[in-house]
Amino acid sequence: MNADGRTRLNQTPEWTALAKHREELGEVQLRQLFAGDPGRGSGYTLRVGDLHIDYSKQLVTDETLRLLRELAAATGVFGLRDAMLRGERINVTEDRAVLHTALRAPRGAVIEVDGENVVPAVHAVLDRMAGFAGRVRSGEWTGHTGRRIRNVVNIGIGGSDLGPAMAYEALRAFTDRSLTFRFVSNVDGADLHEAVRDLDPAETLFIVASKTFTTIETITNATSARTWLLDGLGGDEKAVAKHFVALSTNAEKVAGFGIDPANMFEFWDWVGGRYSFDSAIGLSLMIAIGADRFRELLDGFHLVDEHFRTAPAEANAPLLLGLLGVWYGNFFDAQSHAVLPYSHYLSKFTAYLQQLDMESNGKSVDRAGRPVEWQTGPVVWGTPGTNGQHAYYQLIHQGTKLIPADFIGFARPVGELSEELKAQHDLLMANLFAQGQALAFGKTPDEVRAEGVPEELVAHKTFRGNHPTTTILAAELTPSVLGQLIALYEHKVFVQGAVWDIDSFDQWGVELGKVLAKRVEPALTEGADVPGLDASTAALVATYRELRGR
Numbered sequence: 001m002n003a004d005g006r007t008r009l010n011q012t013p014e015w016t017a018l019a020k021h022r023e024e025l026g027e028v029q030l031r032q033l034f035a036g037d038p039g040r041g042s043g044y045t046l047r048v049g050d051l052h053i054d055y056s057k058q059l060v061t062d063e064t065l066r067l068l069r070e071l072a073a074a075t076g077v078f079g080l081r082d083a084m085l086r087g088e089r090i091n092v093t094e095d096r097a098v099l100h101t102a103l104r105a106p107r108g109a110v111i112e113v114d115g116e117n118v119v120p121a122v123h124a125v126l127d128r129m130a131g132f133a134g135r136v137r138s139g140e141w142t143g144h145t146g147r148r149i150r151n152v153v154n155i156g157i158g159g160s161d162l163g164p165a166m167a168y169e170a171l172r173a174f175t176d177r178s179l180t181f182r183f184v185s186n187v188d189g190a191d192l193h194e195a196v197r198d199l200d201p202a203e204t205l206f207i208v209a210s211k212t213f214t215t216i217e218t219i220t221n222a223t224s225a226r227t228w229l230l231d232g233l234g235g236d237e238k239a240v241a242k243h244f245v246a247l248s249t250n251a252e253k254v255a256g257f258g259i260d261p262a263n264m265f266e267f268w269d270w271v272g273g274r275y276s277f278d279s280a281i282g283l284s285l286m287i288a289i290g291a292d293r294f295r296e297l298l299d300g301f302h303l304v305d306e307h308f309r310t311a312p313a314e315a316n317a318p319l320l321l322g323l324l325g326v327w328y329g330n331f332f333d334a335q336s337h338a339v340l341p342y343s344h345y346l347s348k349f350t351a352y353l354q355q356l357d358m359e360s361n362g363k364s365v366d367r368a369g370r371p372v373e374w375q376t377g378p379v380v381w382g383t384p385g386t387n388g389q390h391a392y393y394q395l396i397h398q399g400t401k402l403i404p405a406d407f408i409g410f411a412r413p414v415g416e417l418s419e420e421l422k423a424q425h426d427l428l429m430a431n432l433f434a435q436g437q438a439l440a441f442g443k444t445p446d447e448v449r450a451e452g453v454p455e456e457l458v459a460h461k462t463f464r465g466n467h468p469t470t471t472i473l474a475a476e477l478t479p480s481v482l483g484q485l486i487a488l489y490e491h492k493v494f495v496q497g498a499v500w501d502i503d504s505f506d507q508w509g510v511e512l513g514k515v516l517a518k519r520v521e522p523a524l525t526e527g528a529d530v531p532g533l534d535a536s537t538a539a540l541v542a543t544y545r546e547l548r549g550r
């Protein structure tokens with residue numbers, strides 16, 4: 001039994017029914033499924049806002065989908081969704097509400113946490129952000145020497161970096177090109193060095209983004225950035241107020257660091273780090289694209305939130321995508337999931353999804369703390385599609401692993417491309433469609449032979465096919481479409497965590513490494529004796545010190 005009295009996932013009749021169905025399907029072929037249903041290509045599709053979602057190339061039948069939906073019903077996915085949207089503390093191990101959906105709610109909405117409507121506070125911060133972003137963009141906000149800000153450097157890590165960094169790339173076509181944006185996350189000093197080496201401190205604004213304001217990488221980089229700034233501006237401490245702003249939930253720590261709390265943009269503990277990019281954490285993006293475009297992005301998120309909240313199970317896209325992941329992970333032993341955008345602008349999209357998905361669902365105990373007896377979150381990976389085609393697609397096509405994949409593409413290019421570059425778009429998309437086709441239908445030995453291939457090469461040139469993919473298409477990569485895409489994946493991850501009965505909103509797995517790094521550091525710098533250091537690490541530390549010349 002689960003803590004809430006429900007039967008454990010792998011003991012439910014719905015789970016057993018799916019396992020049986022999987023056996024009955026055996027080596028079902030996509031070729032067969034399409035031959036048996038001429039309407040499949042257009043029938044197995046969903047429309048959500050601007051997103052056209054084609055799941056026809058999935059190894060599923062109507063019966064599979066029905067059984068998966070029954071599993072979702074039995075595991076209370078929609079009940080947990082409603083509890084989340086009501087502001088209940090569904091992050092059980094941290095005893096927190098999970099309300100990133102409130103960040104994009106319209107001004108008049110009412111969403112309560114502990115009896116208090118949080119929407120007015122959300123909009124108050126958005127309004128402050130809009131005012132500040134407008135002043136930076138117009139040149140009204142100047143640096144300490146009176147020069148206008150031309151460079152914005154976001155310092156943060158994890159959810160305080162990946163979201164704005166990804167979205168800045170994604171929406172470059174909509175950004176103010178007279179401003180330079182850099183994103184510093186790694187505690188490797190080279191990151192900050194490369195980000196600021198060609199910048200003028202008098203024209204540079206640092207945005208220190210950290211929910212807790214205790215994250216060692218961010219605080220270390222922010223401290224070094226302050227030194228760089230003061231060195232460049234003659235050492236006047238007053239310069240900090242004009243060149244540093246903070247995005248955080250922790251006003252005390254922000255003040256302690258020396259940033260004027262008047263220059264802090266707040267968010268709240270009910271916003272998880274990896275779900276925070278549409279909170280104050282999006283300030284750098286808002287400066288880049290302007291407050292109106294930022295609102296379009298939030299409205300895109302909200303559109304999918306509403307879809308997730310209201311669409312019936314049969315037409316609910318996050319539910320469907322989540323359940324497909326359960327199908328492959330739990331019934332086909334798929335270990336990973338590839339996300340392959342056919343858009344240069346989405347070059348950081350999969351890296352962003354890695355944190356969203358793997359930090360959320362990389363868990364091995366259920367909500368009550370008992371070991372799970374089923375697979376949980378997949379390894380999420382991928383890079384823009386055409387580049388991948390010339391690198392790792394070989395393994396997807398002809399390797400031994402089953403790798404379900406999502407293709408993401410757009411009908412029109414964005415930005416001020418020349419006519420010649422715009423024309424390349426059809427070739428880009430032809431590649432997306434071709435890959436989906438090749439992965440699904442492959443090439444049989446007979447088809448290979450018919451091309452006159454010598455017998456000894458037939459096996460090498462045969463494509464097994466039957467690799468499941470989803471294709472997500474939209475007209476253009478606009479701010480709204482980006483918001484829709486992210487919300488789609490957020491809720492997909494939610495669905496999977498709900499089915500697996502894990503807490504998708506904590507991240508205890510990152511803690512041990514943080515603690516050990518703090519303990520080991522004095523051994524590196526001072527040769528301090530670290531009690532209890534294992535023999536392997538002790539030997540590595542000794543070698544490191546020797547190589548470092550200490």
Ligand code: F6P
Nearest residue numbers: 158159160210211212215273510
């Ligand atoms: O890696 C753990 C984590 O807590 C992430 O969840 C979070 O996004 C990141 O660190 C950064 O945390 P903060 O915003 O508090 O600096």
